[in-house]
Amino acid sequence: MTIETILFTEGEVAVIHKKKVLAFVLGTFMLGGCVSTSVEDTAINSQLITEVYIGEHHYPENFVQQLHTNLQYFQDGVGVDPQSGMPFDFIRVMDNGDIEPRPAVNSTTVGLYLNVLTEMERAGSNEARKRIGEVLTQLENAPKWNGLFIWMYKLSEGELALDSRSVASAVDAANLISSLAAVSGAYWQHDDPVLAQLSQRADALINQSKEGWYGLYERDTGTRDLLRAAWQDTGDGQPGYVKYLIDRKANESRLAPLWAAVLTHSDEMPIPEGVFTNMGLYTGEYVTRDGEVINPMLTWNGAYFQGMLPSVWFDEKSMVPTPKMFDDMARVQVEYSAQFGIPFLSSSSTVDSRYSEYGVDGMAEAYQRGRRSFQEPVGTPHATALYAMKNRDHAVELLLDVEARYPQIVSPAGWFDAVNEKGEVADKIIGLDQGMFAASFFADTIRTDVENYIKQAHGEKAWQLVERLYSQFESNGTLIREEEA
Numbered sequence: 001m002t003i004e005t006i007l008f009t010e011g012e013v014a015v016i017h018k019k020k021v022l023a024f025v026l027g028t029f030m031l032g033g034c035v036s037t038s039v040e041d042t043a044i045n046s047q048l049i050t051e052v053y054i055g056e057h058h059y060p061e062n063f064v065q066q067l068h069t070n071l072q073y074f075q076d077g078v079g080v081d082p083q084s085g086m087p088f089d090f091i092r093v094m095d096n097g098d099i100e101p102r103p104a105v106n107s108t109t110v111g112l113y114l115n116v117l118t119e120m121e122r123a124g125s126n127e128a129r130k131r132i133g134e135v136l137t138q139l140e141n142a143p144k145w146n147g148l149f150i151w152m153y154k155l156s157e158g159e160l161a162l163d164s165r166s167v168a169s170a171v172d173a174a175n176l177i178s179s180l181a182a183v184s185g186a187y188w189q190h191d192d193p194v195l196a197q198l199s200q201r202a203d204a205l206i207n208q209s210k211e212g213w214y215g216l217y218e219r220d221t222g223t224r225d226l227l228r229a230a231w232q233d234t235g236d237g238q239p240g241y242v243k244y245l246i247d248r249k250a251n252e253s254r255l256a257p258l259w260a261a262v263l264t265h266s267d268e269m270p271i272p273e274g275v276f277t278n279m280g281l282y283t284g285e286y287v288t289r290d291g292e293v294i295n296p297m298l299t300w301n302g303a304y305f306q307g308m309l310p311s312v313w314f315d316e317k318s319m320v321p322t323p324k325m326f327d328d329m330a331r332v333q334v335e336y337s338a339q340f341g342i343p344f345l346s347s348s349s350t351v352d353s354r355y356s357e358y359g360v361d362g363m364a365e366a367y368q369r370g371r372r373s374f375q376e377p378v379g380t381p382h383a384t385a386l387y388a389m390k391n392r393d394h395a396v397e398l399l400l401d402v403e404a405r406y407p408q409i410v411s412p413a414g415w416f417d418a419v420n421e422k423g424e425v426a427d428k429i430i431g432l433d434q435g436m437f438a439a440s441f442f443a444d445t446i447r448t449d450v451e452n453y454i455k456q457a458h459g460e461k462a463w464q465l466v467e468r469l470y471s472q473f474e475s476n477g478t479l480i481r482e483e484e485a
Helices: 064-074 107-122 126-141 170-187 193-207 210-216 252-264 304-312 324-340 381-389 392-405 431-439 443-458 460-470
Strands: 003-009 012-017 028-031 034-038 090-093 099-101 104-106 152-156 159-161 166-169 230-233 347-349 355-357 428-430
Touching: 064 107, 064 392, 064 431, 104 107, 107 126, 107 170, 107 431, 107 443, 126 159, 126 170, 126 193, 166 170, 170 193, 170 252, 170 304, 170 443, 193 443, 210 230, 210 252, 252 304, 252 443, 252 460, 304 324, 304 381, 304 431, 304 443, 324 381, 324 392, 347 428, 381 392, 381 431, 428 431, 443 460
Parallel strands: 028 099
Antiparallel strands: 003 012, 028 034, 090 099, 090 428, 104 152, 152 159, 166 230, 347 355
């Protein structure tokens, strides 16, 4: 699609374009290296989403076109499978414009896609309204472990199915539940009965997860009341729990123990608050270029998304006792990215389209504890976009600088996932990262919807529990890496 301009008229977004769909969508598109039939022929419904837009107020004034471009990942036939209506794990945009998707579905990405669809529906999209129901149907029919969603599904004949290896990941299940909570909160007791029914369906999926949370928690393990990280079936006939626990507040997995405590809080034997409060949290000591000593929150590898993704759904900075550690974490990223003229560092594609857990040493717990560094001058746009939840104007300024330096990062399907200091870019666009990119610009709305859901569906005491958990979101100490002799 060749976009000429975007006009805001009477509160609605009107997109003026020359063609209805991207040329490579109207023709044949590549699925796992094989040419499939056209998008129209494979679609399960006649209401294709060929334009993705959200409410006018979500677009920064000087970033309208750029945000619009990145939203287009969620078009049918681009980053979304038109047969199932589910977002791909990632796509590759080839030199000739063909799209080669990975026909797998990341459960966290599904949740963020639902959040995009909700904002589309609020902006007047009937297609998004219908698609929310279709996505919920897919989730209702999807294989689960004790009500918890599987981390990665494969697509089989337009439906979510299990691969040979199944992992019920606590972090991804919690992320999807957070997004479902936003959907339910957005339409709770809505005047429109169709939308109100969507709310109840999302609520039912959330409540079905309780058995899974009890399954990941075992009272007599002597492990400081921490939650197991996952259950898995590797196909060897011996399914079971992974060995590691969720034990760090600063990493993206922190919402799993939060939901485990919230969803069971009124039960006779609830999962204790300790699954959240007993997690560790450490800050570092970092000297800025102007000589100021700051104390950033340390994520494990120094990846920015690890510290910021949960803030898409909860206004964490306003609830924690020391919000400055979030500010300091961003300052470390700003200084490193400015040094090389790249976006923030976070887990992302490499420039040769593999994958790496990039992070900045100054905010990496593993590095401060003497382990290997994941710091390389390869940045990812979605990480800088996450910074918009803290400082939108500065984040937009940094993103515009990236675009000006490396115009090759822009594709019609969104910005490519990684760029290095030489200007080399990946050909991969990752659905999870595009979801984070988009949600960063309407996170305030998502958070309001999640809060509304918890209060309405689970009561004021449940929300007070959330606030109580975050009131204990404090550092257990400062780590300083010793210089090697």
